[in-house]
Amino acid sequence: xxxxxxxxxxxxxxxxxxxxxxxxxxxxxxxxxxxxxxxxxxxxxxxxxxxxxxxxxxxxxxxxxxxxxxxxxxxxxxxxxxxxxxxxxxxxxxxxxxxxxxxxxxxxxxxxxxxxxxxxxxxxxxxxxxxxxxxxxxxxxxxxxxxxxxxxxxxxxxxx
Amino acid sequence: xxxxxxxxxxxxxxxxxxxxxxxxxxxxxxxxxxxxxxxxxxxxxxxxxxxxxxxxxxxxxxxxxxxxxxxxxxxxxxxxxxxxxxxxxxxxxxxxxxxxxxxxxxxxxxxxxxxxxxxxxxxxxxxxxxxxxxxxxxxxxxxxxxxxxxxxxxxxxxxxxxxxxxxxxxxxxxxxxxxxxxxxxxxxxxxxxxxxxxxxxxxxxxxxxxxxxxxxxxxxxxxxxxxxxxxxxxxxxxxxxxxxxxxxxxxxxxxxxxxxxxxxxxxxxxxxxxxxxxx
Numbered sequence: 001x002x003x004x005x006x007x008x009x010x011x012x013x014x015x016x017x018x019x020x021x022x023x024x025x026x027x028x029x030x031x032x033x034x035x036x037x038x039x040x041x042x043x044x045x046x047x048x049x050x051x052x053x054x055x056x057x058x059x060x061x062x063x064x065x066x067x068x069x070x071x072x073x074x075x076x077x078x079x080x081x082x083x084x085x086x087x088x089x090x091x092x093x094x095x096x097x098x099x100x101x102x103x104x105x106x107x108x109x110x111x112x113x114x115x116x117x118x119x120x121x122x123x124x125x126x127x128x129x130x131x132x133x134x135x136x137x138x139x140x141x142x143x144x145x146x147x148x149x150x151x152x153x154x155x156x157x158x159x160x
Numbered sequence: 161x162x163x164x165x166x167x168x169x170x171x172x173x174x175x176x177x178x179x180x181x182x183x184x185x186x187x188x189x190x191x192x193x194x195x196x197x198x199x200x201x202x203x204x205x206x207x208x209x210x211x212x213x214x215x216x217x218x219x220x221x222x223x224x225x226x227x228x229x230x231x232x233x234x235x236x237x238x239x240x241x242x243x244x245x246x247x248x249x250x251x252x253x254x255x256x257x258x259x260x261x262x263x264x265x266x267x268x269x270x271x272x273x274x275x276x277x278x279x280x281x282x283x284x285x286x287x288x289x290x291x292x293x294x295x296x297x298x299x300x301x302x303x304x305x306x307x308x309x310x311x312x313x314x315x316x317x318x319x320x321x322x323x324x325x326x327x328x329x330x331x332x333x334x335x336x337x338x339x340x341x342x343x344x345x346x347x348x349x350x351x352x353x354x355x356x357x358x359x360x361x362x363x364x365x366x367x368x369x370x371x372x373x374x375x376x377x378x379x380x381x382x383x384x385x386x387x388x389x390x391x392x393x394x395x396x397x398x399x400x401x402x403x404x405x406x407x408x409x410x411x412x413x414x415x416x417x418x419x420x421x422x423x424x425x426x427x428x429x430x431x432x433x434x435x436x437x438x439x
Binding site for chain 2: 021024043044045046048051057058059060063064065067068111114115129130131132133134
């Protein structure tokens with residue numbers, strides 16, 4: 001199939017590519033650009049591990065065609081630590097032990113970051129709803145929710 | 161827009177319009193749908209607009225996120241927000257569109273019952289010009305609508321509600337988020353000037369028939385009545401008798417019918433509360 005020229009902006013950097021029209025943003029990020037922090041799993045927009053930000057909005061990169069990203073800004077987990085300093089959400093995930101196997105974490109952190117941009121002081125219930133599209137099979141979610149609460153500057157309740 | 165319509169006409173059944181892609185791209189990856197050409201609508205001007213004057217017009221590319229956040233829907237049109245905010249997770253709602261929800265014609269669609277309860281019309285445009293349909297009559301079977309191959313659904317439109325009106329939407333699933341409806345219910349009620357008796361009602365059911373279903377007997381049972389607890393329960397029973405759910409891995413037909421009765425009753429109670437019924 002013919003390749004179509006695509007100028008793709010990822011984490012502030014422009015990449016001049018030529019891609020087939022059926023290729024997804026996820027596939028192009030990983031296979032063409034080697035930006036592999038964005039993970040691949042269900043490919044049906046159910047699990048959220050491929051979450052990236054498109055113009056600041058969380059989307060599942062497995063169901064976005066690369067050509068739909070023309071003239072838009074893509075942010076992956078690699079783009080979150082500006083100048084080498086971790087984003088507060090990243091730091092909170094480390095500090096509160098919210099990571100186990102790690103596979104869901106890039107998507108989880110980007111979904112949390114996008115949500116906090118729109119609602120900087122969420123309740124615990126709001127955080128759980130905000131992360132409903134991101135599945136984690138290790139942690140049971142509690143420490144992830146705590147990390148997002150902490151990143152938002154809220155007091156994290158003591159758990160048993 | 162003209163270019164999209166021309167491409168739609170040229171490709172016919174070989175082509176598909178791409179809006180949010182949350183159904184289309186997944187169906188294509190599963191091999192359930194083969195399209196030789198996708199026509200992306202993203203840069204077609206005007207399709208993403210919400211216009212509120214005497215009527216409300218939703219462009220086909222209005223996302224669920226946009227519906228959820230529309231301040232103009234926080235009053236009598238609240239069911240639009242309630243139905244949009246329970247679709248998928250944020251990643252889905254950020255891209256999934258009203259137009260996609262309508263043409264996909266899933267009997268379990270969440271926003272469609274609310275639009276039908278608002279007597280919405282939808283407009284399709286093709287090489288021969290525009291065609292407008294009542295949304296209620298648009299879908300004829302799961303995935304099948306009156307839209308011709310290559311025709312583009314551009315908007316849904318409905319009149320603003322009269323005074324003393326309210327809407328409510330309720331959905332039952334096995335969990336609270338990221339779930340297809342076992343049953344969903346949209347209700348719209350208009351009371352008389354004294355807010356005592358019901359002058360008009362719509363009760364619309366999702367996931368309990370091959371297409372989104374208007375429960376007409378239930379609606380009729382309310383006409384001219386005060387929305388008492390008894391009238392609300394009767395309407396719930398009538399709606400349960402009108403629907404034809406199936407049993408599947410998610411729920412039995414019997415359970416779905418019970419859910420219809422309960423959710424209709426509750427949605428009507430919510431409408432009465434929102435209008436501030438005096439009876």
